[in-house]
Amino acid sequence: MREIIKIRLGASDCLMRPTFAAYGDIETRLGPLRPLYTQILTGSGTLAALACIVTVGMRQTDQGDGRQVDEQKVAKMIFEAGPWSDDVIIPIGEYLAALGWTPEQKGKIEAEAERLAKATPSA
Numbered sequence: 001m002r003e004i005i006k007i008r009l010g011a012s013d014c015l016m017r018p019t020f021a022a023y024g025d026i027e028t029r030l031g032p033l034r035p036l037y038t039q040i041l042t043g044s045g046t047l048a049a050l051a052c053i054v055t056v057g058m059r060q061t062d063q064g065d066g067r068q069v070d071e072q073k074v075a076k077m078i079f080e081a082g083p084w085s086d087d088v089i090i091p092i093g094e095y096l097a098a099l100g101w102t103p104e105q106k107g108k109i110e111a112e113a114e115r116l117a118k119a120t121p122s123a
Contacts, residue, residue: 016058
């Protein structure tokens with residue numbers, strides 16, 4: 001089993017478990033994980049995408065067992081926490097990485113994302 005990722009949203013610690021089912025759900029809803037990972041880490045993703053990723057991850061844990069995790073509520077929690085703060089972006093990036101890549105592959109992708117972030121002019 002892969003490592004559970006924790007993200008702090010307001011006063012709540014939300015747990016996200018990387019699973020095969022989560023991989024498929026996120027990919028079906030948002031497209032391939034590698035470009036999504038890069039979008040999130042470079043700040044060009046959307047609040048809806050962030051909420052989708054966190055909600056799908058939470059549904060794979062005991063937090064999601066037996067009850068529906070409300071994606072709109074998660075989006076509001078992310079908004080209140082600051083969608084592009086390191087406290088939000090880093091755990092979501094770690095979660096996406098845990099879904100799809102070995103540590104070696106993750107290192108290459110992180111280097112690519114860093115290169116793209118440096119090449120993208122700041123707004």
